[in-house]
Amino acid sequence: MEQIIVIRISDPDGSIFRSIMGALQGKDVQILHAADLDPSALTLGDIQIFPEQRRVTKAGVEIRLNYGEFSILYCMARCPGRVFSREQLYNAAWGEDYELGTNTVDNTIWRLRNKLEPDPKHPIYIKTVFRVGYKIEANKQ
Structure with missing residues (x-):
């Protein structure tokens, strides 16, 4: 029987982790860190994003x-x-404070739509939320 145990604790000195590992001594144990479970690529329809390569x-x-x-x-x-x-x-892009009135983000979104959308004038991935900003729609084909 396969069991999955998820533990999330604050353990600054590692003593809790060592106690748990001691109790599991001799058992078939596999340790996975949550950071290791991040997907290597994000997929949006036919678009794939590879963060490690910025590709x-x-x-x-x-x-x-x-x-x-x-x-x-x-x-x-x-x-x-x-x-x-x-x-x-x-x-998120430039790590700086946004200056009101600049259209840098709008221009960047326009370029992204031209590069990624089947019909940039009727986007299916990158949506405008009127008076708020932008969002990505997932699972589009």
Whole structure:
């Protein structure tokens, strides 16, 4: 019988971990860290995002994105359906405070749509949320 045990604790000195490992001594144990379970690629329909290489493909063809384009796409793709304000996306891409009135995020979204959407004027992946910001729609084909 296979069992899965999930433990999440604050263990600054590691004593709890050592106690648990002592109790499991001699048992068939596999330790997985949550960080190791992150997918190597995020998938949105025919778009795949490879964060470790900062690489994006569409239908298997590599799409060249600049630093800001990739950063904004990756930020939204990690949380499909979540609405991000322009300020949040700007900060995620450039790590700076957003200056009101700048259209940098809007221009970056426009370029992303032109590179990734089948019909940029009627996007299926990158949606505008009126007066709020942008979001990624997941599971689109």
